[in-house]
Amino acid sequence: MKNNPRAVSVEALTRILQNKAYSNIEINNLLKRSDLSNADSRLMTNIVYGVLQNMYVLEYQLGPYIKGKKIKPWIMNLLMTAIYQMHYLDKIPDHAVLNESTEIAKQNGSIGLSKLVTGVLRNYQRNGFRELPTGQGEKDLSIRYSTPLWLVKLLIKQQGINKAVEVLESINQPSHVSIRVNTNKISVSDLKERLEDQGFEIKNSHISPVGLVLNSGSLFDTDEFNDGLFTIQDESSMLVAPALDLKPDDLVLDTCAAPGGKTTHIASYLKKGHVTALDIHERKTKLIRENGQRLGYKDIIQTKAMDARNAKDHFPAQSFDKILVDAPCSGLGLIRRKPELRYFREFEDLMNLQKIQLDILDSISDLLKVDGRLVFSTCTFDDEENEAVVAEFLKNHENYELTPIKNDLSNEDTIKLFPSDYFTDGFFIAAFRRKK
Numbered sequence: 417m418k419n420n421p422r423a424v425s426v427e428a429l430t431r432i433l434q435n436k437a438y439s440n441i442e443i444n445n446l447l448k449r450s451d452l453s454n455a456d457s458r459l460m461t462n463i464v465y466g467v468l469q470n471m472y473v474l475e476y477q478l479g480p481y482i483k484g485k486k487i488k489p490w491i492m493n494l495l496m497t498a499i500y501q502m503h504y505l506d507k508i509p510d511h512a513v514l515n516e517s518t519e520i521a522k523q524n525g526s527i528g529l530s531k532l533v534t535g536v537l538r539n540y541q542r543n544g545f546r547e548l549p550t551g552q553g554e555k556d557l558s559i560r561y562s563t564p565l566w567l568v569k570l571l572i573k574q575q576g577i578n579k580a581v582e583v584l585e586s587i588n589q590p591s592h593v594s595i596r597v598n599t600n601k602i603s604v605s606d607l608k609e610r611l612e613d614q615g616f617e618i619k620n621s622h623i624s625p626v627g628l629v630l631n632s633g634s635l636f637d638t639d640e641f642n643d644g645l646f647t648i649q650d651e652s653s654m655l656v657a658p659a660l661d662l663k664p665d666d667l668v669l670d671t672c673a674a675p676g677g678k679t680t681h682i683a684s685y686l687k688k689g690h691v692t693a694l695d696i697h698e699r700k701t702k703l704i705r706e707n708g709q710r711l712g713y714k715d716i717i718q719t720k721a722m723d724a725r726n727a728k729d730h731f732p733a734q735s736f737d738k739i740l741v742d743a744p745c746s747g748l749g750l751i752r753r754k755p756e757l758r759y760f761r762e763f764e765d766l767m768n769l770q771k772i773q774l775d776i777l778d779s780i781s782d783l784l785k786v787d788g789r790l791v792f793s794t795c796t797f798d799d800e801e802n803e804a805v806v807a808e809f810l811k812n813h814e815n816y817e818l819t820p821i822k823n824d825l826s827n828e829d830t831i832k833l834f835p836s837d838y839f840t841d842g843f844f845i846a847a848f849r850r851k852k
C-alpha cells in the first residue's frame with residue numbers, strides 16, 4: 417500500500433488523530449517512506465488536509481449510516497477520505513473511490529470490514545451529500561465550520577457572533593507562504609525580482625515592509641534560501657521585532673526563541689548589541705544556531721537551554737534593554753496551517769498556558785532595565801492568553817505600563833490579528849515599558 421495515495425492518507429490521518437501529532441510532520445515522514453509519485457504525493461496531502469479541515473462535516477455525512485455501529489478509528493478515517501474525495505475532488509469518479517476504499521479495507525482488515533465500507537459508501541452515493549445546517553446557532557456553526565463546540569462558544573463569547581463567523585469562514589481557506597527578507601544582505605525589490613525570474617509568483621506583504629507573499633511553491637531549494645537572503649516566516653510574526661524599538665547596541669533577551677524566527681529578526685537590527693536566545697528544549701536551541709548561521713548573525717546570537725520561568729535565577733537584575741516573551745500558547749491562530757490543532761485543544765489548556773505565560777513574564781520582569789521595553793506575543797486570538805495576561809501582569813507589576821506599538825493596523829495600544837483580517841496567522845502583540 418506504500419504506493420497508494422489513498423491508503424497512505426488513511427495511515428497519516430490515523431497517526432495524526434491518534435497521537436495528536438502535527439499534520440505537516442506526519443505527512444513529511446510518510447512521504448519519505450512511501451513510493452508515491454509527485455502527483456500522488458499532492459493528492460495524499462490534499463486528502464489529509466481536506467479531511468482534517470472538514471472532519472465534522474464528513475462525520476455528519478456518515479452519521480446516518482454508521483449510527484449504533486462500533487467503528488474502528490482507521491475505518492472511520494477511511495470512510496472520511498472516501499466521502500471527501502467523492503464530494504470535494506471532482507476529478508475522481510465515485511466508483512473508483514468506492515472500489516479502492518473497499519480494497520484498502522480488505523487488505524488492512526477483513527472481508528467483513530470491506531463489506532461495511534462498501535455498504536456505507538453505497539448508501540452515501542444513493543442519498544448524496546446531506547445539506548449542512550445553515551443556522552447561526554453554536555451547534556450548526558460547529559458542524560458547518562468543523563470546529564469543536566467549546567471553541568465556537570469561546571469565539572462567540574470573546575469576539576461576538578459576527579467576528580466569530582468571519583473567523584470560522586476564513587479558517588479553511590488555503591494559507592499563503594510568506595518570507596522575511598534579510599535586508600542586511602539584499603533589498604526587498606531585488607529579492608522579489610530574483611525569485612520572480614525563477615517563476616515564483618510573489619506579492620509584497622500588506623502588513624510588513626520586509627515581507628513577501630507567495631501563493632505556493634517550495635523555496636527551500638533555492639540558492640537565495642541557502643545564502644541566507646530570507647527566512648520563511650508568517651507576516652504577523654514580522655511585526656514583533658519592530659515592536660521592540662531596537663537600537664544597534666541593545667542587549668536583548670528572547671525567552672522562548674526556537675526555532676529563531678524572531679531572534680534572527682532581532683539580530684538584524686543589532687551591531688554592537690547581542691541577543692540571548694533561550695528555549696526550554698536543548699535540541700531546539702540547535703535550530704536557532706542553524707538559522708543564525710545561515711542568515712549571518714552567528715556572532716550576535718547566544719543560545720541557552722533554559723526554562724524561562726527560572727530566568728531570574730540566571731541573570732542579574734536589569735541585564736537587558738529589551739526583552740521578548742514570544743510565549744508558548746494554544747496556537748489557535750495557526751488553525752489554517754494546522755487544521756488538526758482545533759481538535760486537540762481543550763479550554764483547560766488555555767488556562768494552563770495562561771499560567772505559564774504569567775510565570776515567564778513574572779520571572780523576567782526584574783531583568784529589564786528601567787525604561788526598557790518588554791514585548792509579549794502569542795500566535796492565538798484567545799483573550800485568555802492575551803488581554804487577560806496583559807491585565808494580570810500589569811495588576812501584579814505596578815512598575816510596568818502598557819506602551820503603544822507604532823503600526824498602521826490598529827488604533828489600540830496592542831496589535832491583534834485574526835486569521836480573517838489580513839489572511840495571516842492569528843496573532844497578538846503587547847509592549848510594556850518598565851517605569852522604575
Ligand SMILES: C[S@@+](CC[C@H](N)C(=O)[O-])C[C@H]1O[C@@H](n2cnc3c(N)ncnc32)[C@H](O)[C@@H]1O
Nearest residue numbers: 672673674675676677678695696723724742744
Ligand atoms: C511560539 S514558539 C516560539 C517561536 C519563536 N519565537 C520564533 O519566532 O521562531 C514557543 C517556544 O517556547 C518554547 N518554550 C515553551 N515553554 C518554555 C519555557 N517555559 N521556557 C522557555 N521556552 C519555552 C517552546 O519550546 C517553543 O520553541
